[in-house]
Amino acid sequence: MKDQHKDPAGGDSSSNRYLKSIVPADLASCNNAGSFLQSGFWGSFKARFGWNVRSFLMDWGKGEARPLLVIRRRLALGFSFAYVPWGPELPADFPSGDEARNTALAELAQGLQTLLPDNIAFIRFDPPWYTEGADVPSPPIYKPFSPAGADVQPPDTVLIDLTVAIETILSRMKSKWRYNIGLARKKGVTVRQAGEAELEHFYTLLKETAQRDGIVIHSFEYYQTLFSHCREYPQNGQEAALYIAEHEGDILAAMIVLFRGREGVYLYGASSDHKRNLMAPYALQWKAIEDAKIKGCEVYDLFGIPPREDPDHPMVGLYRFKTGFGGRIIHRPGSWDYAYRPLVKSLFTAAELIRKKLRTLNKKRKKTRHVTPTGIKQEQEPPHERE
Numbered sequence: 001m002k003d004q005h006k007d008p009a010g011g012d013s014s015s016n017r018y019l020k021s022i023v024p025a026d027l028a029s030c031n032n033a034g035s036f037l038q039s040g041f042w043g044s045f046k047a048r049f050g051w052n053v054r055s056f057l058m059d060w061g062k063g064e065a066r067p068l069l070v071i072r073r074r075l076a077l078g079f080s081f082a083y084v085p086w087g088p089e090l091p092a093d094f095p096s097g098d099e100a101r102n103t104a105l106a107e108l109a110q111g112l113q114t115l116l117p118d119n120i121a122f123i124r125f126d127p128p129w130y131t132e133g134a135d136v137p138s139p140p141i142y143k144p145f146s147p148a149g150a151d152v153q154p155p156d157t158v159l160i161d162l163t164v165a166i167e168t169i170l171s172r173m174k175s176k177w178r179y180n181i182g183l184a185r186k187k188g189v190t191v192r193q194a195g196e197a198e199l200e201h202f203y204t205l206l207k208e209t210a211q212r213d214g215i216v217i218h219s220f221e222y223y224q225t226l227f228s229h230c231r232e233y234p235q236n237g238q239e240a241a242l243y244i245a246e247h248e249g250d251i252l253a254a255m256i257v258l259f260r261g262r263e264g265v266y267l268y269g270a271s272s273d274h275k276r277n278l279m280a281p282y283a284l285q286w287k288a289i290e291d292a293k294i295k296g297c298e299v300y301d302l303f304g305i306p307p308r309e310d311p312d313h314p315m316v317g318l319y320r321f322k323t324g325f326g327g328r329i330i331h332r333p334g335s336w337d338y339a340y341r342p343l344v345k346s347l348f349t350a351a352e353l354i355r356k357k358l359r360t361l362n363k364k365r366k367k368t369r370h371v372t373p374t375g376i377k378q379e380q381e382p383p384h385e386r387e
Contacts (some may be wrong), residue, residue, distance in 0.1 A: 018100065019107040020059040022068070026114065027055045027225075030067040031235045034145045035128060036260045037153065039070045042237045043228045044072050047221065054081075056115070060110070063093040070112065077120060079344050082116055084122040085153055086332075089128060101129060102142045109145075109338035121344035122337045126153045130330040133307065134323075138331035146309035146345075148335035149352025154304030155334035160327035162264075162293045172326030177282060184245075184283035189252065191280075192241045193289040197229045202242060202254040205270035212273070214362035223256065223268070236260055239295075240332055241287055245280035251379065252280035258289045262290030285325065300327070307331065314360065 016022075031041040043053040052072040057065040061214065066089055072082045088108055091371055095098070109123055116123070124266035138155060140145075170178055203220050210217045231241045238260035245253040266288065271281055285302075292300045302322040306313045309320065324328060339345040 016107045016111075016235050018060055018094075018104040019111055020061045021107065022056050022111045022115065025055050025057040027045045027053065027066065027069075028235065029057055029250040030055050030069045030380040033067050033069065034089050034261075035086045036236075036238065036263070036265065036331040037126075037256060038067065038087050038089060039236050039238075039260070040069070041229070041233045041238055041260075041333065042085070043069045043071060044179075044224065048225055048229065054116070055186070056112075058089050058366060060089060060094060060104070062093060064091065066091060068108075070116070070123075072116070072120070075344075075348065077344075079119050079121045079341070080117065081348070082112070083152065083164055084121050084123065086126050086128040087126075098142075101127070101139070102145075105141070106338070113340055121341040121348065122339045124148055124152065124335055124337050126151075126155075126335050127333045130332045132328055132330050133220045134329050136331060141333045145336040145338055146349070148337050149349040151334045151355040153332075153335070155332040156307045156330070157218055157332075158302040158306050158322045158325065158327040160300040160302070160325055160330055161240045161298075161300050162288060162289070166290065167295060169293075169326070174324040174326065175194045177324040177326075180279040187247070187278050188278050189247045190279050191243055191244055191283050193287075193291070194244045194254075196224070196242070198244065199224055199227070199242060201244060201251050202256065202270065204222050204270075205251065205254050205272055206268070208272060216359070224254070240289070241291070243284055245284045247275055247278055247280065250274060252278065253284050255284055255288070255302070257292070259292060259295050259297060260297075262298040262300055264288065264295070264297040264299070266303050272288050289325075302327065305329070 026266045027040045027043055030038060030043060033039045036042055040055070043055065047053045050073065054070045054072065056068045056070065058068050059065050064176070068084065068088055070082050070084055072080055090101070090104065092106070105125060105127060109125070112123060113120070127139070127374065129137055129142065131137065151221065162169070186383070199220070203223065206217055209215065230238050238258060241257045241259060243255050246250055250270070252275055253269070253271035254302045256267045258265045258267050269281070269284075289300050305313050305319045305322050310316060313319070337345060337349070
């Protein structure tokens with residue numbers, strides 16, 4: 001009788017259809033990951049804020065090992081959870097069907113269980129595959145996975161194609177968006193890339209935005225460290241850029257964009273209630289899009305919209321603002337959990353759902369007081385990010 005093969009993870013891989021093995025690896029193995037959220041840079045950045053970081057190499061039987069970044073954080077009562085942001089990144093020729101991807105995801109969750117500490121209650125995935133179109137449902141995730149109480153990364157977003165001519169990028173926008181970009185310029189709004197020394201200006205606006213819209217933000221140190229870590233971790237060639245839009249000495253809007261490889265990503269943004277008629281957020285985004293193209297990026301990710309244009313959604317203004325730039329609307333599955341300790345996971349999910357409901361009520365309450373400002377970034381955070 002043939003012996004069962006045990007993979008290096010300690011799990012039985014002989015019956016796996018797709019995952020042949022998964023082995024621990026150096027964090028540098030993630031430097032070539034497609035998404036910044038799966039990169040060694042991001043892992044080492046999160047480690048500076050209390051996350052335990054692990055990296056692995058996955059063999060999908062396609063002749064090339066793929067990196068995987070897993071970050072871990074403590075929960076109450078001695079438990080912890082693991083999180084895979086926008087992973088796993090599957091080989092380009094991997095079967096595209098929902099069944100194949102779900103099987104691969106389950107095999108990975110099972111394989112990681114023996115590589116992670118015994119106190120892990122569950123592992124959370126944000127699968128990176130997506131569907132495209134305004135009213136198209138997101139890719140399904142099957143049992144034994146269950147939906148997280150709250151999404152960590154934004155499942156829905158707008159991707160602007162930068163491989164075409166700049167004139168084509170403009171032509172794909174809604175006409176009002178082109179008009180507003182021109183209007184901001186005509187009215188004297190200027191946009192510049194600022195240095196880290198001016199992060200205080202950004203943070204002042206961000207606190208104003210958070211108060212107005214009922215969103216949760218990081219500490220000032222978090223944004224400051226993002227910039228310093230870009231300098232200190234040069235392997236991926238990423239760059240954090242701060243953009244500021246001004247008019248006659250008044251700072252009207254600011255945002256942080258991450259450039260890395262083929263993508264530019266709008267991470268965080270804020271704007272003032274002052275001089276809203278000058279359309280500063282439009283000029284701000286246009287400058288970042290232009291710079292991303294100059295740097296050789298192939299796509300500009302506006303990084304987060306509501307799943308559809310719902311007038312009752314507290315961030316419907318965000319949806320309209322970002323989709324007006326004419327990019328592709330895509331839908332990822334969102335955050336899904338694989339339970340190693342089902343009871344602990346259920347309790348955690350219940351707490352998350354309560355927390356999410358309270359945040360949503362707070363946003364709706366803010367919306368009744370203020371018109372949702374166009375172009376404000378709603379931050380998405382992992383569970384207990386600031387605890």
